Amino acid sequence: MIPLTLRVNGRERRVLVEPRQSLLRVLRDELGLTGAKEGCHRGECGSCTVLMDGVPLYACMTLAPEAEGREITTVEGLLDGEALGPVQDAFAEHDAFQCGFCTSGQIVAVEGLLRANPQPSLEEIRTGVSGNLCRCGAYPNIFRAAGRAAELRAGRGGDS
Amino acid sequence: MKAADYYLDGPAPETPEPRQRQDRWGETRVVGRPLPRVDAYERVSGSAVYPSDVQLPGMLHAAILRSPHPHARVKRVETSRAEAMPGVRAVITHQTPGADIAWYTDREGATVGHLFEAHCRFEGEAVAAVAAESPYQARDALEAIEVEYEVLPFTSDYETALEPRAPAVRDGGNRASEPGVYERGDLAAGFNAAEVVVEETFRTPCELHTPLEPHGCVARWDGNRLTVWESTQGVYPVQSRVAQVLGLPLANVRVIGHYVGGGFGSKLRPGKYTVIAALLARQTGRPVRLFLSREETLLCAGNRPANRMRLKVGAKRDGTLTAIEFHGLGSGGAYSGSGTGILDWQVRDLYRCDNVRCTTENVYIHAGAQRPMRAPGHPQCSWALEQVMDELADRLELDPVELRLRNLASVSQGRGGIPYTSNGFRECLEEGARTFGWLAARSRARSEDDLARGVGMAGGLWIAGAGGPPSTAIVKYFADGSVNLNLGASDIGTGTKTVMAMVVAEELGVPLDRIQIEHADTATTQFATASGGSKTVPTDAPAVRAAALDCHNQLLDMAAEELAVAPSELKLDGDHVVAVGDPEKRVALREVSDFRRRQVVVGIGYRGPNPEGKATCPFAAQFCEVEVNRRTGEVRVLRFLGAHDSGRVMNRATYDNQVYGGIVMGIGLGLTERRVLDTGQTGKMCNLSWHDYKIPTALDVPADVTSLPIETEDVECNTVGAKGLGEPVTIPTAAAIANAVYNATGIRVWEAPLNATRLAELLAEREA
Numbered sequence: 001m002i003p004l005t006l007r008v009n010g011r012e013r014r015v016l017v018e019p020r021q022s023l024l025r026v027l028r029d030e031l032g033l034t035g036a037k038e039g040c041h042r043g044e045c046g047s048c049t050v051l052m053d054g055v056p057l058y059a060c061m062t063l064a065p066e067a068e069g070r071e072i073t074t075v076e077g078l079l080d081g082e083a084l085g086p087v088q089d090a091f092a093e094h095d096a097f098q099c100g101f102c103t104s105g106q107i108v109a110v111e112g113l114l115r116a117n118p119q120p121s122l123e124e125i126r127t128g129v130s131g132n133l134c135r136c137g138a139y140p141n142i143f144r145a146a147g148r149a150a151e152l153r154a155g156r157g158g159d160s
Numbered sequence: 161m162k163a164a165d166y167y168l169d170g171p172a173p174e175t176p177e178p179r180q181r182q183d184r185w186g187e188t189r190v191v192g193r194p195l196p197r198v199d200a201y202e203r204v205s206g207s208a209v210y211p212s213d214v215q216l217p218g219m220l221h222a223a224i225l226r227s228p229h230p231h232a233r234v235k236r237v238e239t240s241r242a243e244a245m246p247g248v249r250a251v252i253t254h255q256t257p258g259a260d261i262a263w264y265t266d267r268e269g270a271t272v273g274h275l276f277e278a279h280c281r282f283e284g285e286a287v288a289a290v291a292a293e294s295p296y297q298a299r300d301a302l303e304a305i306e307v308e309y310e311v312l313p314f315t316s317d318y319e320t321a322l323e324p325r326a327p328a329v330r331d332g333g334n335r336a337s338e339p340g341v342y343e344r345g346d347l348a349a350g351f352n353a354a355e356v357v358v359e360e361t362f363r364t365p366c367e368l369h370t371p372l373e374p375h376g377c378v379a380r381w382d383g384n385r386l387t388v389w390e391s392t393q394g395v396y397p398v399q400s401r402v403a404q405v406l407g408l409p410l411a412n413v414r415v416i417g418h419y420v421g422g423g424f425g426s427k428l429r430p431g432k433y434t435v436i437a438a439l440l441a442r443q444t445g446r447p448v449r450l451f452l453s454r455e456e457t458l459l460c461a462g463n464r465p466a467n468r469m470r471l472k473v474g475a476k477r478d479g480t481l482t483a484i485e486f487h488g489l490g491s492g493g494a495y496s497g498s499g500t501g502i503l504d505w506q507v508r509d510l511y512r513c514d515n516v517r518c519t520t521e522n523v524y525i526h527a528g529a530q531r532p533m534r535a536p537g538h539p540q541c542s543w544a545l546e547q548v549m550d551e552l553a554d555r556l557e558l559d560p561v562e563l564r565l566r567n568l569a570s571v572s573q574g575r576g577g578i579p580y581t582s583n584g585f586r587e588c589l590e591e592g593a594r595t596f597g598w599l600a601a602r603s604r605a606r607s608e609d610d611l612a613r614g615v616g617m618a619g620g621l622w623i624a625g626a627g628g629p630p631s632t633a634i635v636k637y638f639a640d641g642s643v644n645l646n647l648g649a650s651d652i653g654t655g656t657k658t659v660m661a662m663v664v665a666e667e668l669g670v671p672l673d674r675i676q677i678e679h680a681d682t683a684t685t686q687f688a689t690a691s692g693g694s695k696t697v698p699t700d701a702p703a704v705r706a707a708a709l710d711c712h713n714q715l716l717d718m719a720a721e722e723l724a725v726a727p728s729e730l731k732l733d734g735d736h737v738v739a740v741g742d743p744e745k746r747v748a749l750r751e752v753s754d755f756r757r758r759q760v761v762v763g764i765g766y767r768g769p770n771p772e773g774k775a776t777c778p779f780a781a782q783f784c785e786v787e788v789n790r791r792t793g794e795v796r797v798l799r800f801l802g803a804h805d806s807g808r809v810m811n812r813a814t815y816d817n818q819v820y821g822g823i824v825m826g827i828g829l830g831l832t833e834r835r836v837l838d839t840g841q842t843g844k845m846c847n848l849s850w851h852d853y854k855i856p857t858a859l860d861v862p863a864d865v866t867s868l869p870i871e872t873e874d875v876e877c878n879t880v881g882a883k884g885l886g887e888p889v890t891i892p893t894a895a896a897i898a899n900a901v902y903n904a905t906g907i908r909v910w911e912a913p914l915n916a917t918r919l920a921e922l923l924a925e926r927e928a
Contacts, residue, residue, distance in 0.1 A: 018294075018296060021296070028213070029215070029294075029295075032215065033206075034209065034210075034215075035205075035206020035207075037210070037213075037372070037421070038374075038451075039372045039373065039374070039421075039454070040454035040849075040850060041453070042454060042849065044454070044849060044850035044851055045372060045454075045850060047372055074206065075204075075205070075206035076205070076206045076207075079205055084201065084204060088204040088205060089204075091200075091204045092197070092200035092204050093196060095194075095196065095197065095200075095813045095814065095817050097203055098422075098653030098654065098818075099371070099372065099419075099420060099421050099422040099652060099653030100199075100203030100204075100208060100419065100421070100653065101371070101372040101373045101422060102421075103203055103204060104206050107204060122863055126858045126859055126863070127858075127859070129858045130858045132858070133850065133855060133857060134824075134858075135370055135371055135372050135422050135424070135825075135855060136653050136817075137820055137821035137822070137823070137824025137825055137856070138821060139820070139824060139856075139858050139861050140820045140861070140862075140863055140865045141817060141820065142858070143858075
């Protein structure tokens with residue numbers, strides 16, 4: 001077991017983990033942040049997407065020690081207190097989910113996309129969420145929600 | 161598969177007749193609107209606790225060791241090395257006392273498979289299980305279990321399973337049931353009368369459900385009481401099976417399933433994992449979390465069987481169908497489940513035809529068992545029937561929509577000619593075509609460069625979708641006018657909770673944010689069947705409506721006493737009761753003395769029976785435009801329209817979302833999905849991941865998808881007028897794509913999925 005200091009959603013968290021533990025399982029099992037989901041644990045579905053230094057990545061394909069010293073943001077970190085962030089608001093408004101299991105990952109992927117590209121085209125949105133599977137098939141609403149999120153974000157002045 | 165798979169084992173429990181008279185809704189104030197979901201916050205904030213998110217103090221993590229061979233005998237299992245590993249708290253096999261549990265039964269009720277099997281009949285059969293302090297330690301321990309297998313010859317190709325040389329899955333051979341035969345009219349006479357005959361063989365792939373949340377549960381004992389948090393479409397079927405297997409009273413098994421990350425039919429019942437988690441939890445005295453790995457879900461959590469279908473259709477020159485002959489073959493795997501359940505239904509029921517013969521053959525192979533997958537049998541049948549209709553239209557030089565309109569059925573022929581409670585198939589076809597711009601799109605000249613465009617369409621119906629008893633719902637009306645709605649159904653992502661809250665809001669005038677929902681918990685809610693079969697809204701919404709009306713009437717009765725006005729002269733107006741003819745006569749509910757004394761009014765609602773001698777079915781027509789790259793064979797779906805008659809639209813937003821989702825899943829059948837078994841060398845699955853078993857991604861689906869509700873008024877089906885939606889939306893999709901590809905290229909592909917490699921081959925053959 002090794003000690004790690006992680007910076008998650010703006011807070012410093014100290015954990016003792018096996019070096020082989022994925023960032024996803026540390027977030028979920030050690031820190032109780034269950035917004036990021038485990039859909040495959042092999043880098044296929046994107047349900048576990050988090051931001052590392054503002055860039056979306058699969059937390060299941062990242063070893064926890066690799067995340068040390070980086071800024072990690074999960075879907076919970078997009079809330080402002082109890083208030084939803086703009087991407088979350090847009091997903092609720094456009095019914096951009098059904099079962100909701102992939103949704104955290106979709107939302108974080110869109111957040112990452114908008115941080116890099118605040119006004120994405122439809123094709124850029126599709127590419128931006130192409131690493132996030134949605135078996136319920138809510139994609140058309142996800143595309144709309146991402147477009148709406150860009151508007152909301154611009155209105156609220158930048159990062160959520 | 162029978163329709164009963166969606167409902168119950170054994171006789172259905174009776175629910176009493178609803179106590180309230182329920183007039184047909186006229187204009188609705190809440191129902192039908194595109195309102196955001198009542199649980200949207202939980203689902204987008206990350207705060208929703210799915211069963212796989214449940215963490216309990218002292219919880220252990222479990223994993224299952226599975227046969228790597230499609231057919232093998234376990235000669236020896238050695239667990240001592242695994243038991244001694246750090247963190248390991250229990251290892252169980254078929255030799256563990258209490259774990260020798262019968263699991264699969266045949267039609268006569270005889271045991272044909274166990275929880276842990278010494279005779280493994282598919283790759284993925286459970287052999288042993290481990291509970292350890294961490295998920296990593298549990299997986300380590302699996303690798304330390306030594307199993308000596310005697311590898312046996314296998315049968316994994318369903319098309320050759322009946323040949324004499326095929327190794328037998330069961331002692332009685334590989335025929336899983338007597339061939340199914342359905343017949344009406346005189347087939348020979350029908351073909352004699354035909355002026356055109358189309359006959360083809362079709363194949364559809366084995367598809368896997370792959371919900372995003374893997375199958376599994378968390379199990380915890382308190383003495384002899386068991387609580388299970390299960391990722392399920394129905395908490396009651398889980399409760400009854402677990403109680404039966406473990407010999408517990410129903411009251412001692414509590415199953416909670418507040419959220420479920422998708423199921424599509426694969427989570428209608430508990431899995432072996434549920435019972436294994438309970439056994440490990442009992443043995444260790446600790447809560448146990450057991451969720452399958454993604455690979456395991458692909459091997460042993462159900463599938464839509466592959467099918468080979470031979471279809472022959474005869475018609476007169478005017479397009480009138482004279483005869484249909486169908487033969488279907490399929491396999492439900494090595495155990496229970498049928499390979500051909502309701503596969504032929506649309507041949508029997510969709511188009512008018514007096515002379516029909518359908519035969520089906522159901523065989524065993526050494527592969528995981530089938531589970532119902534979104535409209536079992538129907539998308540496969542549609543792939544065949546709707547392509548034949550398209551080909552027939554082509555030969556008769558008729559528009560494909562027109563051909564279908566000439567063969568509309570006025571009654572349910574597959575049920576002996578009884579009428580439907582409503583039938584909007586004509587409107588689906590006509591209004592769908594109009595809104596899509598069908599005629600204009602079809603008449604556009606095909607481009608001659610590498611990119612060819614085409615349009616296609618297909619119709620369909622779903623056998624079920626009527627819902628029915630039993631269902632019981634409770635509405636509690638509190639002193640401040642807020643409400644608790646209590647029902648047993650699961651919300652599998654279709655918006656059940658939202659729709660039910662809207663029904664309460666419609667009847668009681670309570671805003672949605674003042675309605676709390678308590679659901680899917682066997683300890684605190686009423687019996688409900690699993691959410692599947694497109695029946696949750698038509699089953700449970702009438703019960704919820706009856707419960708709300710029961711509340712409503714009790715409130716009026718109380719106010720009537722207070723105001724000295726007959727209840728029939730009163731109406732609810734927000735949190736007041738008002739006399740209809742005299743607005744001066746009003747009283748705030750909180751001032752009604754009887755209500756103040758009680759603080760709560762409890763309304764109970766039951767689902768009444770369906771009308772006798774009538775059928776209730778949802779109907780569908782879908783239209784699409786595709787672009788085919790003639791060099792590479794790649795198909796891009798450019799746009800889709802789904803015109804669906806599912807009766808009343810309960811919530812336009814969740815309705816449209818179902819239509820999108822069904823089309824996306826249908827694109828998977830049409831273009832990307834298939835389980836590949838290595839039928840020659842090993843019998844093992846070759847594409848055991850989402851990288852290789854390809855479901856549609858954001859890049860594979862059009863952004864331009866239109867949902868066109870055909871809101872047929874159905875006053876007979878039930879008291880809310882809604883029919884099922886979740887399954888019909890995926891039935892015609894794949895066939896519509898195939899027909900569009902034909903329209904673009906002149907090439908028909910009879911085997912799904914219609915992938916680029918195959919299409920490129922066919923394009924090249926034609927060039928040559």
